[in-house]
Amino acid sequence: MTVDIALRRRAILTGLRPFLDDDALLSAVALWAREYANQPPFALSGFVAKCCARAEHLAQRGQMLRAIIAAMELPPSQLLPDPGSQGEILAAVAEQARLNDQTQMFSLLLSALIGLSDASMQSMIRSRLLQQLTKQKLEREPHQVMQDWLAGHVVSLTKNYDLKLLQALVNQAYIVMCEVLGPVKADQLLANAIRQVDIQGAHLSFRVHDLL
Known part of the structure; x- marks a missing residue:
């Protein structure tokens, strides 16, 4: 049971x-x-x-x-x-609830991008973002939190992150989508994710387009 x-x-x-x-x-x-x-x-x-x-x-x-x-x-x-x-x-x-608006918006957008992808592309996105994360200079605890979240080991982020890092991770996810789907279909998937996040993140003061 x-x-x-x-x-x-x-x-x-x-x-x-x-x-x-x-x-x-x-x-x-x-x-x-x-x-x-x-x-x-x-x-x-x-x-x-x-x-x-x-x-x-x-x-x-x-x-x-x-x-x-x-x-x-x-x-x-x-x-x-x-x-x-x-x-x-x-x-x-x-x-x-302690997360700032930009980190919450990032969490919504990346979750939407992964959720709209098939299992194979989800795996590719996670792998690429984990590689990108290794290039960043983060303290041990924030690095571990982001690593666990990107790998799908935990449901939510619990630390705030610099905008440049969040933008770099979103950019890498988009690059993977372009490689797998081609630019046109990747843009369509991104647009669908943005429409979803515009609704989910309507209460936030940070705009999703500032992550792109």
Whole structure:
């Protein structure tokens, strides 16, 4: 039962990742763990309804539900890592709230780019960004936090970063997309990610285009 709950929690996280910013995503997973983990599958519709408190999410309610159901059918290797127990999730939410707007916007954009990519390109993007990170002069703890996040080992960033580093990582992700898809399709994927992030990051004072 514990293993099953952990896999379903990872599926919830994976399904909702394209739709919610980091704070909302972790809060949603905490809600599921608290109220819906032991409920039957049809209760997911009620869970998704609670996740759509913001007006911009109402139109995506059906998409969210379908994305969660689809994620439930994925093999474990294609699911995001387990965010942990409810207490760990809530602690991550509190830590995430300390991030500045530019780091939050970076997190939203890169998560969107990865989420809109297939498994092969996701792996290539992560590998390239980890290589880029080794060229940066960061203190040990911020370096480890970013490394773990880029590798997909943790759900959220918990440190703030210099704008030049964030721009360099986004640029490398775009280069990988161009290499795999070609410039035209890469620009289309980037545009889709920006439209998604414009909604998710509407509350932030930092503009997503300043990362490009």
